[in-house]
Amino acid sequence: MAFIPQDALQNLHKxxxxxxxxxxxxxxxLNPFWTWFVTLWPLSVAPNTITLSGLSIVFLNFATVLLYDPAYLTEKGGVVIPSWVYFSCSIGLFMYQSFDAIDGKQARRTGMAGPLGEMFDHGCDAMNTTLEVILAAQALNLGRSWWTVASQMATLANFYLTTWEEYHTGELYLGVFSGPVEGILMIVVIYAISGVYGPSFWDTGILSFLRLTNVPLINQLPDLPLNDSFMVFGAFGVAFNVQASYRNVRRAMLSKGKSTTWPLLLLLPFVVSAAIQLFWLSHPRYDDAVLLNSALFVPFLCAWGLQFAHQVGRMILAHVTSSPFPWWDWMWVWSLVAAVDANLPLIPGRAPLIQTNETNRTLVVYLTLAVSFAAYARFCTLVINDITNFMGIACFTVRKKDKNGVWQDTTPTTAGVAVGPDDKKKL
Structure with missing residues (x-):
């Protein structure tokens, strides 16, 4: 196989x-709605087609926002986006959540549940994560700010934690309040509110909004804007998820008689990758430009998001194939070189060697975006090919049963060996 080790392929069946x-x-x-919604889809539609359709809606929302705000400025920067754009983002995200929820139901209806669907679903979720951070930050009137960066960091950390937890426990655990359910619905409401009142609404102080400015003691608290307050709430959410995820992992490790501290070391890959991105983003001002205050901010976040998707994609692949946890990602070297170059002015008398002017900075950021996209596209393509070739299935085609009730797969070979009836029953 091109990407999955040969000895790990057999674990796909398990x-x-x-x-x-x-x-x-x-x-x-939601579940009663999803149960009804999936019945609207013909059995000829593959689950991965539904998943990809949901992500396509998010891509359309993202393109629409950038069409009206190509430099990613908020109203503070003089850009006013039509209200219907925010309403479309609200509807689009709700549709994405619904499509994402029913693809598993469609997989069970069509007999296509398996590791390929798990990989494809999580891969789309990973890309959607960064796109929604960018869209939500614009709707919250945050724009180019460290709050947006903090939001990216917190959201990716939550996703990494969930994947890390699933790797060790063997199950995807969603608590009474989770990002894929309540978190998404909160963003849906935020888009709708921005559509009604405009993004500037979120600059209202939380005490002023709650009419608590004249309440003794409470009025001594800072009247944080609603958008900043939302970020603080998110920070507490991350802290809660960290301890909840570790509690589940610790329980699983104890039941297996394994170390309960070793899994904590597997959080380091995310810490390292995020630290590199922050190091690059926080470079000192040189030639009167920094990434945070330029039109390169969005492509930078997108490149970061694609590298993250590649990282967690390898984690999910390790989970479904029972393979060792991926510690290393070669894209770290690329980003680290760019980060070190941008921070050379920290040394007195030194200037960047590569990002010497705005043109070169633009080239480096967009080249990083292109390389990150190519790396993730290559990963997805090779993994899909490996799984479909080995298991004798197709990514976007529904299998059918013959008159004997045996699944007839679209690809007639499994790792170069003809697939017999007994193998088809296993699949």
Missing amino acids: YAYKGVDKSPLSKYV
Whole structure:
């Protein structure tokens, strides 16, 4: 195989998705809707087609926002986006959540549940994560700011934690309040509010909004803007998720008689990769320009998001193939070289060697975006090819049963060996 080690391929047959969702909202409100919604889709539609359709809606929302605000400025910067754009983002994200929720149901309806769907679903989620951070920050009137960077950091950390937890426990655990359910719905509401009142609404102080400015003691607290308050709330959410995820991992390790501290070391890859990006982004002012205050901010975040998607994609692949945890990613070297070059002015009398002017900075950032995209596209293509070739399935084609009830797959070979009836039953 091109990407998955030969000895790990057999583990694909052993993989079975396990998930726990403790959300009352999901159980009593959303799941009945999803159960009905999936029946609207013909059995001829592959689950991965539904997943990709949902992500395509988000891409359309992203392109629309950048069409009206190409330099990614907020209203403070003089750009006013039409209200319908925010409403479309609200509807689009809700549709993405719905499509993302029913692809598994469609997989069970069509007999296509398996590791390929898990990989494809999480891969789309990883890309959507960064796109929604950028869109939500614009809707919250944050724009180019360290709050947006903090939001990117917190959101990616939550995703990494969930994937790290699933790797060690063998199941995807969603608590009573989780990002894929309540978190997404919060963003849906934020888009809708921005559509009604405009992004500037989020600059209102939280005490002023709650009419607490005249309440003794409480009025001594800082009247943080609503958008900043939302970021603070997110920080507490990350802290809660860290301890909740580790508690689940610790329980799983104890049940297996393994070390409960070793898994903590596997959080370091995210810390290292995020630190490199922050080091690059926080470079000193040189030639009167910094990434945070330039139109390169969005492509920089997108490149970071694609590198992250590659990182967690390898984690998910390790999970479904029962392979060792991926510690290293070669894209770190690329970003580190760029970060060190941008920070050379920290040394008195030194200037960047590569990013010497705005043109070169633009070239480096967009080249990083292109290389990050190419690396992730290569990973997705090779993994999909490996899994489909080995298991005798197709990514976007529904398998059918013959008159004997045996699944007839679209690819007639498994790792170069003809697939027989007994193998098809296993698949």
